[in-house]
Amino acid sequence: MPANPVPLPSPRKLRSRAVSARVPNARTKLLDAAMRIIREQGYAATSVDELCAAAGVTKGAFFHHFASKEALGVAAVDHWSATTARIFEGAPYHDHSDPLSRVLGYLDFRAWLIGGTTAQFTCLAGTMAQEVFASHPAIRTACYTSIAGNAATLEADLAAAIARDGAPEGVTEHGLAMHIQCVLQGAFVIAKAKDDPGFAVESLLHLRRYFTLLFGRETSEPDLAEIAAQNAAMRSHLENLFWTDQSQGEKQ
Amino acid sequence: MPANPVPLPSPRKLRSRAVSARVPNARTKLLDAAMRIIREQGYAATSVDELCAAAGVTKGAFFHHFASKEALGVAAVDHWSATTARIFEGAPYHDHSDPLSRVLGYLDFRAWLIGGTTAQFTCLAGTMAQEVFASHPAIRTACYTSIAGNAATLEADLAAAIARDGAPEGVTEHGLAMHIQCVLQGAFVIAKAKDDPGFAVESLLHLRRYFTLLFGRETSEPDLAEIAAQNAAMRSHLENLFWTDQSQGEKQ
DNA sequence: TGACACATACCGACCAATTGGTATGTTTCG
DNA sequence: CGAAACATACCAATTGGTCGGTATGTGTCA
Numbered sequence: 232m233p234a235n236p237v238p239l240p241s242p243r244k245l246r247s248r249a250v251s252a253r254v255p256n257a258r259t260k261l262l263d264a265a266m267r268i269i270r271e272q273g274y275a276a277t278s279v280d281e282l283c284a285a286a287g288v289t290k291g292a293f294f295h296h297f298a299s300k301e302a303l304g305v306a307a308v309d310h311w312s313a314t315t316a317r318i319f320e321g322a323p324y325h326d327h328s329d330p331l332s333r334v335l336g337y338l339d340f341r342a343w344l345i346g347g348t349t350a351q352f353t354c355l356a357g358t359m360a361q362e363v364f365a366s367h368p369a370i371r372t373a374c375y376t377s378i379a380g381n382a383a384t385l386e387a388d389l390a391a392a393i394a395r396d397g398a399p400e401g402v403t404e405h406g407l408a409m410h411i412q413c414v415l416q417g418a419f420v421i422a423k424a425k426d427d428p429g430f431a432v433e434s435l436l437h438l439r440r441y442f443t444l445l446f447g448r449e450t451s452e453p454d455l456a457e458i459a460a461q462n463a464a465m466r467s468h469l470e471n472l473f474w475t476d477q478s479q480g481e482k483q
Numbered sequence: 484m485p486a487n488p489v490p491l492p493s494p495r496k497l498r499s500r501a502v503s504a505r506v507p508n509a510r511t512k513l514l515d516a517a518m519r520i521i522r523e524q525g526y527a528a529t530s531v532d533e534l535c536a537a538a539g540v541t542k543g544a545f546f547h548h549f550a551s552k553e554a555l556g557v558a559a560v561d562h563w564s565a566t567t568a569r570i571f572e573g574a575p576y577h578d579h580s581d582p583l584s585r586v587l588g589y590l591d592f593r594a595w596l597i598g599g600t601t602a603q604f605t606c607l608a609g610t611m612a613q614e615v616f617a618s619h620p621a622i623r624t625a626c627y628t629s630i631a632g633n634a635a636t637l638e639a640d641l642a643a644a645i646a647r648d649g650a651p652e653g654v655t656e657h658g659l660a661m662h663i664q665c666v667l668q669g670a671f672v673i674a675k676a677k678d679d680p681g682f683a684v685e686s687l688l689h690l691r692r693y694f695t696l697l698f699g700r701e702t703s704e705p706d707l708a709e710i711a712a713q714n715a716a717m718r719s720h721l722e723n724l725f726w727t728d729q730s731q732g733e734k735q
Numbered sequence: 736t737g738a739c740a741c742a743t744a745c746c747g748a749c750c751a752a753t754t755g756g757t758a759t760g761t762t763t764c765g
Numbered sequence: 766c767g768a769a770a771c772a773t774a775c776c777a778a779t780t781g782g783t784c785g786g787t788a789t790g791t792g793t794c795a
Contacts, residue, residue, distance in 0.1 A: 273614035417669025
């Protein structure tokens with residue numbers, strides 16, 4: 232067997248290396264499986280046994296890493312927050328020099344993300360929040376943290392846009408950022424109910440138009456050509472972060 | 484015992500009398516209980532036993548009226564559609580003479596409806612759609628029918644507004660009506676996640692502003708005084724239609 | 736009018752399967 | 766070694782659903 236010649240890392244490094252290692256441990260496999268299956272079926276309809284089977288681990292491993300199903304739910308949402316944060320950090324809309332353009336670019340990017348199966352583009356946090364809000368406050372809180380965290384990444388740009396172009400009484404960067412999340416979450420609900428993402432994309436266009444009207448810009452339509460040019464690179468970026476699991480085709 | 488002196492109704496009449504009788508039968512009690520409990524807990528987390536207990540009926544009665552839990556789910560959504568349809572039919576915003584004012588009045592009415600507990604103002608169809616979209620297509624379809632049915636009540640007014648004031652390329656009454664539902668559903672998700680309806684109301688104000696900007700009207704802010712004047716009558720109307728169950732205080 | 740057939744509404748005991756969770760190992764690795 | 770990471774076997778409780786039964790009509794025909 233090959234010896235490991237590198238110097239011993241510190242215990243903290245060790246743990247972090249184990250967690251992020253490319254041969255995933257049971258905890259990581261469970262979180263990835265949870266992210267995928269709970270988005271498809273919901274939290275309550277997903278059993279511990281099912282998660283273990285999908286992750287290829289046993290129940291003993293499950294309860295070694297998580298004190299309860301609820302604890303896994305919280306961890307899965309946190310895992311979701313971290314995963315999506317990486318996606319948006321690497322997204323192309325940050326390159327615009329104008330704050331409002333960055334916000335509009337974010338909306339275009341969100342619209343572009345809609346594709347594939349419904350479970351692939353919808354939001355774990357919004358899905359879980361609806362069903363656990365009354366019964367699992369810990370999960371509910373994690374869901375809000377996830378949504379509000381994504382909203383927060385837009386607030387500096389929104390504040391700059393408000394400062395430069397002005398805005399009606401009562402309009403704040405925080406309120407606008409949460410309004411964006413609101414439309415996104417609603418778009419996912421409609422897409423699921425209709426089993427068709429058409430209205431989701433259309434609603435994001437309405438939201439985009441609201442911003443151009445609100446800030447008095449005759450801003451161009453979404454630059455589809457530019458977006459398309461970035462498709463290949465971004466898709467592979469996403470696939471690495473997001474759709475790495477081997478089991479996409481398991482349902483025949 | 485009192486004889487019944489009225490002429491014998493036809494079998495169809497008989498059945499319809501039994502269904503709408505004010506002494507509710509097991510089926511009605513189950514549907515009312517389902518509407519309330521599933522909105523609180525979600526579909527998967529609500530057991531048949533729990534529904535029977537809440538409705539005060541036995542399991543035998545449940546499976547006499549519904550072939551399966553899924554069949555009850557479909558019937559509960561249909562019951563929800565009928566109940567909410569009555570609410571909006573009796574709402575005050577229809578009195579405006581101007582189509583756009585009726586649409587804005589609808590939005591103000593929706594904002595005014597937000598109050599009480601979270602489960603009281605959120606939407607059964609949106610809640611269920613998220614968790615059953617992949618596992619119970621029949622329920623999912625009923626949810627979309629419910630949402631689209633509410634949207635359809637606005638399309639005539641939206642078409643009139645578009646015809647009079649014009650609208651950008653690609654804006655249709657159907658798309659706008661569904662965008663309204665989108666924002667509403669998103670507002671409910673955010674309200675649940677934060678356990679606070681503040682952003683839900685704020686998002687409806689953003690949506691209202693979108694309509695005034697889109698149709699080029701410097702339309703006034705929502706007429707809160709007018710709305711408040713209708714509160715008492717409307718609340719009692721709602722309570723009769725909606726919150727009739729005796730068990731509001733059952734949780735300690 | 737009364738007797739009989741039939742239907743609906745509802746009851747409650749029971750069932751196999753599944754649920755979240757535990758107790759007790761065994762393996763791996765620094 | 767010793768602790769963390771896993772596996773196996775098991776459990777009481779709950780799950781959706783079944784089944785035989787009863788109570789109360791309702792329509793029909795003599």
